[in-house]
Amino acid sequence: MSTRERIVEAAFALCAERGFDATTVDDVARRAGVGRSTFFRSFASKEEVILPELDALLGAVEARLAAARPESDPNAAVLAVTEAARLVLQHYLDEGERARTRYHLVSSVPSLRTREVAGQIAFQRVFRTFLGTWLGPDAENELRAELVANAIVTGHNFVLRRWLRGLTDTPTEDFDAAMAMVRTVMPAPFGRAIAPSPTLADRARRVAADLEALLPALHDLGPPEE
Amino acid sequence: MSTRERIVEAAFALCAERGFDATTVDDVARRAGVGRSTFFRSFASKEEVILPELDALLGAVEARLAAARPESDPNAAVLAVTEAARLVLQHYLDEGERARTRYHLVSSVPSLRTREVAGQIAFQRVFRTFLGTWLGPDAENELRAELVANAIVTGHNFVLRRWLRGLTDTPTEDFDAAMAMVRTVMPAPFGRAIAPSPTLADRARRVAADLEALLPALHDLGPPEE
DNA sequence: CAGATTCACGGTACTCAGTACCGTCGAGTA
DNA sequence: TACTCGACGGTACTGAGTACCGTGAATCTG
Numbered sequence: 001m002s003t004r005e006r007i008v009e010a011a012f013a014l015c016a017e018r019g020f021d022a023t024t025v026d027d028v029a030r031r032a033g034v035g036r037s038t039f040f041r042s043f044a045s046k047e048e049v050i051l052p053e054l055d056a057l058l059g060a061v062e063a064r065l066a067a068a069r070p071e072s073d074p075n076a077a078v079l080a081v082t083e084a085a086r087l088v089l090q091h092y093l094d095e096g097e098r099a100r101t102r103y104h105l106v107s108s109v110p111s112l113r114t115r116e117v118a119g120q121i122a123f124q125r126v127f128r129t130f131l132g133t134w135l136g137p138d139a140e141n142e143l144r145a146e147l148v149a150n151a152i153v154t155g156h157n158f159v160l161r162r163w164l165r166g167l168t169d170t171p172t173e174d175f176d177a178a179m180a181m182v183r184t185v186m187p188a189p190f191g192r193a194i195a196p197s198p199t200l201a202d203r204a205r206r207v208a209a210d211l212e213a214l215l216p217a218l219h220d221l222g223p224p225e226e
Numbered sequence: 227m228s229t230r231e232r233i234v235e236a237a238f239a240l241c242a243e244r245g246f247d248a249t250t251v252d253d254v255a256r257r258a259g260v261g262r263s264t265f266f267r268s269f270a271s272k273e274e275v276i277l278p279e280l281d282a283l284l285g286a287v288e289a290r291l292a293a294a295r296p297e298s299d300p301n302a303a304v305l306a307v308t309e310a311a312r313l314v315l316q317h318y319l320d321e322g323e324r325a326r327t328r329y330h331l332v333s334s335v336p337s338l339r340t341r342e343v344a345g346q347i348a349f350q351r352v353f354r355t356f357l358g359t360w361l362g363p364d365a366e367n368e369l370r371a372e373l374v375a376n377a378i379v380t381g382h383n384f385v386l387r388r389w390l391r392g393l394t395d396t397p398t399e400d401f402d403a404a405m406a407m408v409r410t411v412m413p414a415p416f417g418r419a420i421a422p423s424p425t426l427a428d429r430a431r432r433v434a435a436d437l438e439a440l441l442p443a444l445h446d447l448g449p450p451e452e
Numbered sequence: 453c454a455g456a457t458t459c460a461c462g463g464t465a466c467t468c469a470g471t472a473c474c475g476t477c478g479a480g481t482a
Numbered sequence: 483t484a485c486t487c488g489a490c491g492g493t494a495c496t497g498a499g500t501a502c503c504g505t506g507a508a509t510c511t512g
Contacts, residue, residue: 035491045470143407271498272499
């Protein structure tokens with residue numbers, strides 16, 4: 001188990017015992033068997049131990065959006081943002097119980113909640129930036145991009161939260177339904193111009209096309225580093 | 227000038243000189259001619275000095291929404307949220323230059339930005355809560371309420387930001403236009419079922435009706451306290 | 453008017469997050 | 483063996499936020 005993982009485990013264990021506020025960084029470091037310096041070398045703040053990997057997720061979303069080729073048709077744009085959001089949802093679904101305990105912790109601690117919200121804003125920003133460049137520079141288009149970006153993130157959060165609270169066992173289906181509603185809510189050239197809910201085959205085709213467009217850039221990057 | 231105001235003035239002056247991070251609470255208290263205890267008795271945190279009155283604004287918005295009587299027709303609901311958002315915009319417009327200097331400060335200081343975002347979430351929460359109760363309990367309606375609430379706040383922020391950055395001299399007209407676009411983006415029973423842009427007379431009638439509905443509750447409250 | 457109460461304020465002392473800096477130990481390298 | 487490099491632990495510091503107490507002036511009360 002790496003140093004980072006040991007620290008995370010210690011932090012979650014202590015927070016479960018005494019709560020987040022009553023847990024000091026010294027406590028966590030001692031329980032993890034590391035020095036205080038090492039703690040802050042691994043995590044920028046006390047909050048980041050509970051909410052790590054936001055940056056990694058953000059990078060994944062950005063990569064997915066950068067791989068999209070929406071110049072040809074606006075369908076690809078909608079699909080790209082949808083699939084990028086699905087990436088985030090899937091990440092939390094894969095985490096399973098850890099995501100649920102984190103949710104309850106974050107819900108009850110203001111400083112954690114604030115930190116999480118800051119992360120969501122970062123996601124909205126990425127979506128907005130891409131949508132903005134795809135739509136072109138114009139005050140109206142900027143507002144459109146922002147509305148769509150926020151709608152996507154809101155829809156995603158809605159489904160994720162329901163799953164975290166145990167209100168649904170079919171999060172991916174819910175996500176499809178939520179995105180369908182989000183699409184009805186999109187201004188032109190998105191939304192109503194588009195077929196109501198693309199089939200799985202459609203989605204697969206789109207993703208394949210996007211991936212193909214991504215391949216040259218991937219080759220330029222060379223082999224993975226670690 | 228009250229103690230609070232003296233502290234705020236001192237804080238803005240010092241932040242203009244050295245920046246927010248380089249300004250300590252002791253500095254602000256000394257410049258304002260008060261003790262450190264008094265500072266934290268007047269403001270809960272260092273950030274709150276730069277971003278005060280968020281709570282007051284939130285209360286005004288809540289009161290405006292509580293005064294709406296949307297049971298009769300959904301038009302009143304859309305109008306209420308629009309006018310409540312306009313309340314916030316107007317507040318910043320009235321502040322004038324102070325709002326602009328605050329904007330530049332907040333934009334460049336992460337901790338202030340985080341605090342501001344937390345405030346926006348609070349606004350979204352209020353809008354969502356009212357819209358949710360108006361729409362009735364149902365998973366789909368909850369999502370609708372959230373989408374509409376976010377769209378309203380997004381539209382408001384968009385216009386406000388453009389005005390703060392000096393990109394427009396007609397913020398109220400821009401706000402009308404933005405809300406028109408937000409309306410096109412609303413799911414049923416809002417949005418497209420509604421006349422595109424209500425006239426001033428319409429708006430006045432609605433506000434008058436809402437106010438009349440509010441009167442009994444006002445009488446119950448008794449005379450103002452200060 | 454004298455005594456009691458209230459309250460806003462200043463001062464002190466403390467906890468704890470976050471930063472800067474330094475010394476150390478072990479692994480890889482010439 | 484001698485050198486470098488990077489991860490680690492330890493120490494000391496700054497500054498936000500909290501808890502608590504004493505004081506003085508204003509207000510209430512008999």
